[in-house]
Amino acid sequence: MRKPDATMARRVTLGNAILFGGFALLSAALLLLHADALQWRDPGVARWLDAALVLAAWLGLLGWLCCRRLPEPSKPLPMADAAVGHDPVAVVADARVDAAQVEVGVRVVYASQTGFAAQLARQTLQSLQAAGVPAQLHGLDTLTLDELRHAGQVLFVASTTGDGEPPDMALAFSRLAMKRPAQLDGLRYGLLALGDGDYEDYCGFGRQLQRWLEASGAQALFDPVEVDSEDEASLRHWQHHLAMLSGVSDLPDWQAPKYQRWQLIERRLLNPGSVGEPCFHLELKPLQGSTNWQAGDLVEIGPCHAPDKVATWLSSRELDGRVPVAFGKERLPLAALLARCRLPEPGEVEGLDEDAVAATLQRLPHRAYSIASLPEDGAIHLLVRQMRGRGGYLGLGSGWLTAHAPLGTEVALRVRSNVNFHAPRDARPLILIGNGTGLAALRALLKARIAAGHRRNWLLFGERHAAHDFLYRDEIERWVADGRIERADFAWSRDQAERIHVPQRLREAADELQRWVDAGAAVYVCGSLDGLAPGVDAALRDVLGDARLEQLRGQGGYRRDVY
């Protein structure tokens, strides 16, 4: 294992300090041996010469030792492409961060919509720093093309949103910088592309970025790593590259964020009589410890199958769900384990007993929900719409939370920080735009603003019928009456003959919108990706103009959390 350069430097400094300390002590001891008062006498030319020679030799030795640790100034690192036919591990090892690179540092650049890429970028940074490699973290929205050109080594962590689109924070970079190939000959890069195999354009933005980097002459340090959902094997692959890159093979493993044990303590239907799917207010309390979060953050829930679905699966395979089986460090009845795992297809487990079935199981992927409360509320509140497929069956996560899980059920939950949607730190006016369950995050933001004494809040919310779909009606009307929400506009799409949606309300209030933005307002949008986001974006462009909106986005004043 190669020692990290920073550790070496610390050791050399310590060694020199000990040496000089020793000399100082020796001189002090020799002085004590003097019986008479000290007198100065010229030692003579020959002794002066001897002393000068010893000093010169010592300085020469020090200089040689220092130079030996410096690399050749511009040693090129090999391209991954040129490595075809070589041992991949050896090739990456050649690409280790050398001392020249250490001076510059590695830049870890992320493009994230809901926080996962940002989280993995932070973990990447920590791994590099733990290996003694200086590294800096940047959002793709803060990096210029010129900085990239001179960056040396860059590790990109990029997610995809929409239909194969870049995260909002990468929109400007993708539209301007990536419009055509740039001159990036000196750049060496690695890429971690996050996506979800259920989407048609898998890792769409990561792949666009990769093609652009390639066309711009940048050199890949290794093949891009693509991560489907939170696939652990791909994440380990990325960590392996980090180890090779930093020259430290025993970097601590990344711990997948662990679920905590929470309890479902309340469930209330908020839209009785609605023509839409039922929407529930849920409350959850931690069963152990306490958890902190901020308005704008999300939870990830480990969903479970309905008990009767598991029972049917077990009986059709003649397996006993009560048999205790091993799963990682746990031991639990097979039925309980199956509830939180993908149910294998018949052919996958034919002839296997309970233990062998358990060994094939994979945990269900999480479902994300916006937090609708603040820690001061004493519980996590969620606003969950029951999803139903064409066959009439309930969606996995929403079905479990809103229908299958009895009150008191233990819920596997973890909080995911969503920095992109945190409230502005200052008192600037805030325009909150949403539809449906998008109100969850807006409610938490409003609570945070109200708690901080900021009253310049403008809510624009859309649903179907005011009589049935006015979620959190009492609370919102109270806030409006108290002046804690300065202005509220609602688009009840089906309360009149023609359909009215939120973008229309925005256009109707164009002058006011312009005044709020001129006064420094930030615009936060939360709700449906297809039904709300494009219409609101178009209305904002019409009212404010493309350039103003892009400027606002660039300054962090236009943020979206749409799904």
Ligand SMILES: Cc1cc2nc3c(=O)[nH]c(=O)nc-3n(C[C@H](O)[C@H](O)[C@H](O)COP(=O)(O)OP(=O)(O)OC[C@H]3O[C@@H](n4cnc5c(N)ncnc54)[C@H](O)[C@@H]3O)c2cc1C
């Ligand atoms: C950042 C973020 C924040 C979110 N916040 C919220 C929130 O605050 N509130 C909220 O309610 N939701 C929120 N969501 C959405 C939520 O994460 C889930 O996507 C939603 O609850 C549906 O998940 P599900 O497991 O219930 O449905 P799934 O089981 O994933 O199914 C989704 C849909 O497809 C249908 N379907 C599933 N399998 C099939 C199949 N084989 N054939 C045909 N159709 C099928 C289902 O019936 C359902 O209609 C958020 C999502 C994100 C990304």
Ligand SMILES: Cc1cc2nc3c(=O)[nH]c(=O)nc-3n(C[C@H](O)[C@H](O)[C@H](O)COP(=O)(O)O)c2cc1C
């Ligand atoms: C609204 C939405 C749209 C998405 N679209 C795509 C897509 O088109 N292609 C893809 O591979 N992944 C897609 N994903 C999956 C995300 O890229 C993936 O969950 C990623 O881990 C999110 O990282 P982030 O939190 O940093 O944005 C989408 C996710 C959401 C919530």
